[in-house]
Amino acid sequence: MISFDQVSFGYRARQPLFENLNLELPSGQIYGLLGKNGAGKSSLLRLVQGLLYAQRGQIEVLNQNPSERQPALLSEIFRLGEDFYLPNMKIERYLKNYAPFYPKFDRSQFYTYLYEFEVEKNAHLKQLSSGQKKKVLLSFALACNTQILLLDEPTNALDIPSKRQFRRLISDLISYDRIIIISSHQIRDLHSLLDSIIILDQGKIIFQHSMMEIMEHLNFQVTPYPPNEYEVLYCERVPGGYMTLQPNLGIEDSLEADLEILFNAVTSFPEEIEHLFTKENHHAQ
Amino acid sequence: MHSSFSIERLGLLLRKDFNQIRKTGLIITGVGFLILFLTFYHSLSNELTGYYNQNPNFNYHNFRTLVDLFAVLFLVVGFVFTSIAYSDLIRVPKAQNYLSLPATTFEKWMSKWLLTAVAFPIAFLLLYQVFSWFCYAVGQSMGVEIITLPLFDPYVWRITSYYLVFQSIFLLGAVSLPKVSFFKTIAVGIGLVVVALLVANLVLWIIKPELGHGVSWQFDFSFSGWRIPDEKRYFLSYQLGSSLLKIFCCLFFPIIAFVSYLKLKEREA
Numbered sequence: 001m002i003s004f005d006q007v008s009f010g011y012r013a014r015q016p017l018f019e020n021l022n023l024e025l026p027s028g029q030i031y032g033l034l035g036k037n038g039a040g041k042s043s044l045l046r047l048v049q050g051l052l053y054a055q056r057g058q059i060e061v062l063n064q065n066p067s068e069r070q071p072a073l074l075s076e077i078f079r080l081g082e083d084f085y086l087p088n089m090k091i092e093r094y095l096k097n098y099a100p101f102y103p104k105f106d107r108s109q110f111y112t113y114l115y116e117f118e119v120e121k122n123a124h125l126k127q128l129s130s131g132q133k134k135k136v137l138l139s140f141a142l143a144c145n146t147q148i149l150l151l152d153e154p155t156n157a158l159d160i161p162s163k164r165q166f167r168r169l170i171s172d173l174i175s176y177d178r179i180i181i182i183s184s185h186q187i188r189d190l191h192s193l194l195d196s197i198i199i200l201d202q203g204k205i206i207f208q209h210s211m212m213e214i215m216e217h218l219n220f221q222v223t224p225y226p227p228n229e230y231e232v233l234y235c236e237r238v239p240g241g242y243m244t245l246q247p248n249l250g251i252e253d254s255l256e257a258d259l260e261i262l263f264n265a266v267t268s269f270p271e272e273i274e275h276l277f278t279k280e281n282h283h284a285q
Numbered sequence: 286m287h288s289s290f291s292i293e294r295l296g297l298l299l300r301k302d303f304n305q306i307r308k309t310g311l312i313i314t315g316v317g318f319l320i321l322f323l324t325f326y327h328s329l330s331n332e333l334t335g336y337y338n339q340n341p342n343f344n345y346h347n348f349r350t351l352v353d354l355f356a357v358l359f360l361v362v363g364f365v366f367t368s369i370a371y372s373d374l375i376r377v378p379k380a381q382n383y384l385s386l387p388a389t390t391f392e393k394w395m396s397k398w399l400l401t402a403v404a405f406p407i408a409f410l411l412l413y414q415v416f417s418w419f420c421y422a423v424g425q426s427m428g429v430e431i432i433t434l435p436l437f438d439p440y441v442w443r444i445t446s447y448y449l450v451f452q453s454i455f456l457l458g459a460v461s462l463p464k465v466s467f468f469k470t471i472a473v474g475i476g477l478v479v480v481a482l483l484v485a486n487l488v489l490w491i492i493k494p495e496l497g498h499g500v501s502w503q504f505d506f507s508f509s510g511w512r513i514p515d516e517k518r519y520f521l522s523y524q525l526g527s528s529l530l531k532i533f534c535c536l537f538f539p540i541i542a543f544v545s546y547l548k549l550k551e552r553e554a
Contacts, residue, residue, distance in 0.1 A: 075387035
């Protein structure tokens with residue numbers, strides 16, 4: 001479980017990035033963290049890892065304060081950043097140097113992932129392309145078997161077959177005691193993978209719902225003609241017509257959720273979309 | 286997994302840090318010994334051409350040059366080696382990778398300190414001993430008796446103690462200014478010494494204005510111009526000064542080393 005209670009954080013005085021941020025992420029789910037550039041996605045992941053300290057409020061990760069940087073907690077968190085570092089050495093030596101820090105690291109799992117990503121296990125890291133390096137680090141991250149896996153733009157630099165492999169590996173990996181947070185702009189690569197969506201905007205969480213709730217409340221349709229603006233929440237021109245987002249009235253089956261449309265709709269009309277979810281909840285109560 | 290100090294994790298960190306630094310460390314040490322060997326060879330050539338058959342012992346002056354050169358190289362190579370110890374902190378992704386390793390800050394600091402303040406001097410002195418034997422063998426083969434510096438000579442211990450004192454400054458420099466740390470540490474060190482001397486002179490000038498009257502801004506321990514009896518003057522200038530310096534050095538090295546630990550802890554925030 002990850003929880004943020006009234007957390008405030010900023011890089012500069014009087015310029016808070018997060019103010020009184022509340023967030024609860026139960027285990028056993030894959031979360032998609034979406035947001036515009038500078039919305040605070042990477043900072044949020046660093047706060048979880050204890051690389052940044054909250055200025056006010058309380059952060060709890062697996063019932064511990066990450067800013068205490070206890071090795072026991074650090075060995076249960078792995079973050080693959082958008083900009084990553086790999087030393088110039090052979091993969092085998094990299095494993096010898098870094099794997100022992102993670103008690104649940106599984107060497108055979110690592111080699112299986114490398115094989116699936118088509119990376120030579122005897123390769124020297126210096127000779128690999130940036131995409132291949134990312135595959136090595138992804139394999140390492142997955143083989144660490146940490147309870148919390150934070151992936152910042154994991155599919156950047158991956159080729160098309162590798163993105164598919166990545167989705168498959170991640171979906172195999174999730175278990176009741178693990179939390180995977182994926183922050184990405186390439187949400188079309190990941191939509192089938194995510195259990196919950198969190199949208200950050202200007203340091204605030206403006207949307208946090210499970211995919212089940214999203215499909216329950218929203219209906220995604222493609223129409224050949226421009227829809228009546230009073231009937232839809234959001235509309236966007238797509239090849240072959242217009243992609244619309246409207247309240248799910250249960251009349252018509254929805255298409256598969258389009259997270260890009262959802263993101264654009266939420267960031268354009270956050271209150272209207274949120275109202276739809278809360279209104280339905282009130283009705284239910 | 287232990288949350289307090291763990292020898293096992295320290296061992297892992299030592300292995301990782303050594304693997305990371307060994308290539309550069311070997312190059313720097315190799316260059317140091319190459320310079321030492323070339324100097325020895327040059328001196329030996331002079332010996333053979335100039336004094337051969339007249340003076341079968343290796344010229345004392347050449348021996349001193351080699352010993353002094355050893356001291357300089359020991360200190361310079363060691364400080365460069367220490368300065369690159371925290372290259373992990375140069376770039377943000379590299380620093381984050383290092384700081385998020387599951388180990389305590391103390392273990393991370395201890396690993397670097399052991400490598401630079403303990404392992405390096407031992408390795409360098411042992412290498413020097415091997416080098417001395419090598420020089421002795423080369424000299425023997427050419428009929429020249431080479432005087433080698435014993436490993437347990439008080440001179441070696443004095444140089445090692447200087448190394449420990451100043452190494453702590455370079456370790457602090459490596460944590461605080463990881464990029465081009467060696468030169469930055471020297472620049473900051475010189476700057477601080479200049480400022481300290483200026484402040485000391487200024488204080489002295491305020492207390493005893495006649496000392497600084499139109500002549501110098503030099504601060505020394507001679508206490509010239511003070512109305513102090515000769516025996517007390519000797520005590521103040523030499524005995525007390527020397528003891529204070531020793532106490533200062535003994536305190537200085539652990540304090541600065543501790544500050545470097547705090548600085549590493551601060552880097553995590």
